[in-house]
Amino acid sequence: MSFDLIVRGGTLVTPEGVRRADLGISGGQIVELSEELTAGGPEVDATGLHVLPGVLDAHVHLNEPGRTHWEGFETGTRALAAGGATSFFDMPLNSSPPVLDRATFEAKRERGEQKSLIDFGLWGGLTPLNLDRLDELADCGVIGFKAFMSHSGLDEFPAVDDTALYEGLKTAARLNLVVATHAESDNLTRHFTEQARTGGGHSVRDYLGTRPVVAELEAVQRALLYAGELGARLHLVHLSSGAAVAMAFEARQRGVDVSIETCAHYLHFTDEDVEKMGALLKCAPPLRSQAVQHHLWDELLAGHVDIVGSDHSPAPPDRKTSENFFALWGGISGAQSTLNVLLSGGHHGRGLPLEAVAALSALNPARRFGMQRKGALATGLDADFVVVDLGHEFELTELYDRWKQNPYLGVHFKGLVQATYSRGRKVYGQGQFDDSVRGQLLRPGR
Structure with a gap:
């Protein structure tokens, strides 16, 4: 042989x-x-x-077609491959138009097959605009449905209200597909933002104050409640706090079908880094204090986090340049560094066993999202x-x-x-x- x-x-x-x-x-x-x-x-x-098994990055924004000048399949997948990724799932925004139906799915699929260096899956969108298109997207082969519980930053991808989230989870449960949610309370973040802007706020600290941990916790709790009631499969993306992870893990212990994701930047950087580096580290949910980060690491080391992704979301320099921090595009470029953050244990060198690194970056996302031939070094x-x-x-x-x-x-x-x-x-x-x-x-x- x-x-x-x-x-x-x-x-x-x-x-x-x-x-x-x-x-x-x-x-x-x-x-x-x-x-x-x-x-x-x-x-x-x-x-x-x-x-190690190749990284399966379940949370990437490559923005093609329509915003290829932000990030496209060619450059984005080079960065992923250089960081050890062999497959990824692309989010339904910020491409233009977003992936909300069969036509927009096929447009993105075609670009990916033409340009992607590595294997890829596509998330479909879940918004109030396309609740009647979820079956159609499922038939196309989406990984699942992505919903924002607060403003996405793009008017063409509106946030779900309670009704849309409930109905979307209900449909997804019937289709046996996962709903991934950006869990921050729209009511709270809007209220705090209006307060800050009315008072002339424009600094890093002003922005960080508009998206406190409680806004994440409120949305996580609501999403868990709906998923539990409906028997739906929920995926909580980019949780930024140990408290949110603990809440989700406790719900899973009670039988809620939920998977828990955080991102490399929450494990490596803190709010102090945002003050030093500015626009490069603006994201939502924002980076937290060192104490909150330590709690997040504790939850990770306890095995309560399932997946670590990059949430790679670049934008052109003009979207990252302003004296007003609120006006900057929120997104961190990190496709190349997820594996290295895990291997290095973040900024403070918290040690992870190699088996845990492989599970968080490859095995767990493959199992959760039905990638039967991915995720591990194993025959077949x-x-x-x-x-x-x-x-x-x-x-x-x-x-x-x-x-x-x-x-x-x-x-x-x-x-x-x-x-x-x-x-x-x-x-x-x-x-x-x-x-x-x-x-x-x-x-x-x-």
Whole structure:
């Protein structure tokens, strides 16, 4: 027997544990794991290196078509691959038009298949405008439905009120699809924003004060209540506080079908960094105090967080330039750094076992969203993996996203990505990309 590719001598991070073994790959799949493969084939020497499952980033904004100048599939997927990602799910905004029906889904799917370096799935939108199109989107193969419980920043993607959220969850439960919610109270955030702006507020601290943790908690509680009542599958995106994670985890203990996501920037940066770096770190929910971040890390280390994504959401420089912090586009560029934040343990070096890193970045999103051939180094699954030198500490100096306005630039990380393989083909290695590779559309295997 011969293989299309053999990865020899690496330390593999598998669901069963970390062990030294060889990987045998044929037809884009892992077909054998063994302490020493005897068959032949082209080889990659991974001696002294770690091999992890490729990152599945479930929360990315690539904005194509319509706002490709913000971020498109070509540059966005290069950044993802350089950071160890082999697949991702794209959010239904900020492309123009957003993905709210079959036509807009097909337009984005076509662009992805033309330009994406790695495999991709597409979220569909859940807004008051398209409640009658959710079946249509499900038939297209969306990963699930994304809803905002506060203003999205784009008028063409309005927030759900209580009725729209309830009806959307009800439909999604019938379709057995997940509803992902941006959980911040629209009433509270609008009220605090109006108060601040009326008083002349325009600073970083003024903005941070308009989106307190209580606004997140109120929305999380409401979404959990509806999902529990309806038997719906809920996914809480980018939770910024340990208190919100604890609330969601407690609901899951009671039987609510909820998955919990946070993002790398909440684990690495705090509100003090926003004051230093400004526009690069504006996001919603905002970055929190060090005490809140410590609680978030405690919840993560306790196993209460399921998924860590990037929420990569760039914008052109003119949208990131203003003396008024409220006027700046809210979105952080981070597609390239999620794996490194987890390997490095955030700014304060909180240690995560490698099995937990692999679960948070690959296995858990694959399982939650029905990616039956993704997420782990195991026979029968796609040969999606990243080769990492854990002994190599480095400063991030080379960026591959569209605008390179990136808060991680200059950060010192642990674990240099040596190469990223998608279905057995090397898409990235040592600053070079194989632009002949194209990703495939992923649909949930339900």
